[in-house]
Each structure stands twice: as C-alpha cells, then as structure tokens.
Amino acid sequence: MxxxxxxxxxxxxxxxxxxxxxxxxxxxxxEKCECVEETGSVQWRKITDYRIIEKDPLCKKVQIIVQLSGKKACLNAESKQGEKLQRCWRRIKFNTQRKKDCLKLKKKNGAKKPKRH
Missing domain, CATH: 1.20.5 (Single alpha-helices involved in coiled-coils or other helix-helix interfaces)
Structure with a gap:
C-alpha cells in the first residue's frame, strides 16, 4: 500500500x-521586434522607401525600417534622423500616398545659389 x-x-x-x-x-x-540591430543614420538620398512600426504588445519600441538601394536597414527611432522621419510621418497624417515627401531633401534657410560669371 x-x-x-x-x-x-x-x-x-x-x-x-x-x-x-x-x-x-x-x-x-x-519580444518579437523586426529590428535587432539599429543604425544611427543613413544617407537620405539612398533611402528609397521606409516603414514605421509603432509600439505594440510584441515589441515595446518604435521601429523604423528603411529600404536602401538593394537592402534594408533599421534606423534608431531616437536618433536625430529617426525623430525627423517620425515627425514628418505624423505631419502627413500617416498618408502612404505622401510618404515620399518625407524623403525629399530641403535646402537650409539662407542657402544661396552660386553666382555665375
């Protein structure tokens, strides 16, 4: 027993x-984030497209995935370039049709055209 x-x-x-x-x-x-490694900045002219993924239950950080000529890279959302891209994305109200507007380089104020002689 x-x-x-x-x-x-x-x-x-x-x-x-x-x-x-x-x-x-x-x-x-x-956590299942798409971005494991992030870079601080990339050259603006090489970015062909981007995707911003907001925080969600599976990943507790904002992810910015940029498409460069032939490859993808993750941009640090807290870097100067990442914050600028996020501000523009909010300014265009998440409109995917206007997405390319955020990639256009703007001339700085006061920049003068070179004089022709």
Whole structure:
C-alpha cells in the first residue's frame, strides 16, 4: 500500500511540474521586434522607401525600417534622423500616398545659389 501512495504522489508531482511549465511558457511572451540591430543614420538620398512600426504588445519600441538601394536597414527611432522621419510621418497624417515627401531633401534657410560669371 505504501508503494502505491508513493507512486501516486510522484505521478501527481510530475503532473504539477508539467502544468507549471506550460503555464509559465504561456505567460512569458518574448519580444518579437523586426529590428535587432539599429543604425544611427543613413544617407537620405539612398533611402528609397521606409516603414514605421509603432509600439505594440510584441515589441515595446518604435521601429523604423528603411529600404536602401538593394537592402534594408533599421534606423534608431531616437536618433536625430529617426525623430525627423517620425515627425514628418505624423505631419502627413500617416498618408502612404505622401510618404515620399518625407524623403525629399530641403535646402537650409539662407542657402544661396552660386553666382555665375
């Protein structure tokens, strides 16, 4: 009799351990960000397209994915260039038709044209 109760106790303990394992896996969700490595800046003229992914339950940071000629790169959202791109994206009210407007280089105020002689 003692052997059966000991065997039942071991089975019950194993069952509890298996249940705990699945419960903790279900509760813990790993971040799944597309951007693992980020760069501080890229050359504006080489950007052909971009995508801004806002924070969500799977990734707790803003992601900026820029398409360069032939490859993709992740831009740091907190860098000067990343913030400028985000401001423009908000200014055009997330309109994908006007997305290219944010990639146009603007001349700085006071820049003069070179004189022709």
């Amino acid at each position: 003692a052997f059966r109760t000991q065997q039942a106790s071991i089975c019950l303990l194993l069952l509890i351990l298996v249940c705990l394992h699945f419960i903790t896996d279900a509760v813990y969700i790993r």
